[in-house]
Amino acid sequence: MSNLDVRPAAARCGGREEVPGGPVRELLEPRRVPLGESTVVRRLLPGLGRRMVGAWCFVDHYGPDDIEDEPGMQVPPHPHIGLQxxxxxxxxxxxxxxxxxSVRTVRPRELGLMTSGGGIAHSEQSPRHHARLLHGAQLWVALPDGDRxxxxxxxxxxxxPVVAGSGxxxxxxxxxxxxxxxxxxRTHSPLTGADLTLAEGTGARLPVEPDFEYAVLTMSGRCEVDGVRLDPGSMLYLGCGRRELPMRAESDSTLLLLGGExxxxxLVMWWNFIGRSHEExxxxxxxxxxxxxxxxxxxxEGPRLPAPDLPxxxxKPRGRTR
Known part of the structure; x- marks a missing residue:
């Protein structure tokens, strides 16, 4: 997955100074970004107000898109450092x-996990003969210094593994x-990523770690999370300090729970790189x-992605919020 902005802004991430010590309910607004030839994503992290959730530092949500007569996702070869x-x-x-x-077709509810280490390149595309609909999320996890x-x-x-909760x-x-x-x-820092499903009219209380910060992205359906109504494509930042997370579905709903210490x-995050300095x-x-x-x-089949000009x-690496 790639950041295809031709003039990407630097996101200065990390540090604990801006992490709320207790629960919050902060609705994060997405911005629409083109990804490849025919896919438009809703970018939720990094944003103007919130840069990270635990080690999660990049969240794109796309679809459901009807690509029956389209090429679908077509992201040329591009590089990564410092992330998964x-x-x-x-x-x-x-x-x-x-x-x-590696050559692998990733299908619904399967995990495709790439660790860049010091450097890797990859491409992502919809297969030539693909399903009508495309719907998913593209995510990055920042690697700590000892593993990057x-x-x-x-x-x-x-x-x-699947956990069956209450309600x-x-x-x-x-x-x-x-x-x-x-x-x-394989993970390199304490974190959680989970796909949640709730049937219409049901409520549940999900156990969570009080020392983790969390956010919830609504993939489909309409639901309430900790009393906040969420529509598809919206993301709610929750802060820390909870031991359980109440949810109630107005319709059949799916959500992504992202969290971690x-x-x-x-960090410095620019284009498809995460480092610690301008020089790196x-x-x-x-x-x-x-x-x-x-x-x-x-x-x-096609050229690789050229790197944009540096600003x-x-x-400079500083701050979790703008």
Whole structure:
């Protein structure tokens, strides 16, 4: 997954100073961003007011889009450093290729997890013969300093644990742990990612960790989370300090729960790179432009994605909110 902005703004993320010590209810407004040839996403993180939720630092929600007569997702080869990407689908398929030689079609409720380490390149596209609808989320997780220079990897997990909660709630654990169930995906900091389903008219109380900060993204349906009504595509930041999260579905609903320990390190996030300094980001951009470090993605028909120009002022790591 990629940030395809031709003039990407630097997001200065991390640090615990701006993490609320107790529960909050902060509705995050998305902005519409084109992704590839025919996909438009709703970008919820990073935003003007909120940059991170735990180690989660990038959230795009797209669809449901009717792509029966369209190419669908077409994201050319592009580089990453300092992060993990999480592909999560409710409908459709995404064909992943990377510079390790991985080729995998990710389908609904399967985990596609790529760890960039010191550098990796990948492409994402809808297969030539694809389903009519495409609906999912693209997510990034920031890697802590001790793990961000390690070897790159790609994992695909078709089977994930499901937690049955009270009131008809079911939760598929995408990453990390939830209510005693653990995803097989490798993590590098304490976090939670889960896909929640609630039937119309039902309510539930989901156990959560009081030391984690959380946010909930409504994928489909209409529901209330901690008393706040959410429509599809909206994201509610919840802060810390809860032991349970009350939810009630007005219609059949699906949500993504994202959470984790507040990420203490301060980051620079620019284009598809997460680093700790302007110099590190500039070096990664130069390596991509020179065709070194990141390897080649085989099998994608078309040119790779060129890196945009760096901004005229140095990038500085500070702050979780603007």
């Amino acid at each position: 990407t999480v592909s999560w689908l409710h409908e459709g398929e995404v064909l992943h290729r990377d510079s390790l030689g 220079h390690g070897p790159p990897s790609f994992e695909h997990h078709a089977e994930l 008809g709630l079911a939760a598929t654990v995408i990453l990390g742990e939830l209510d005693g169930a653990a995803s097989p995906g 507040p990420f203490a390190e301060k 980001i500039a070096r990664a951009r130069a390596d991509w432009a020179a065709g070194s470090r990141f390897g080649a993605v085989r099998g994608y 005229p002022v140095p990038l």
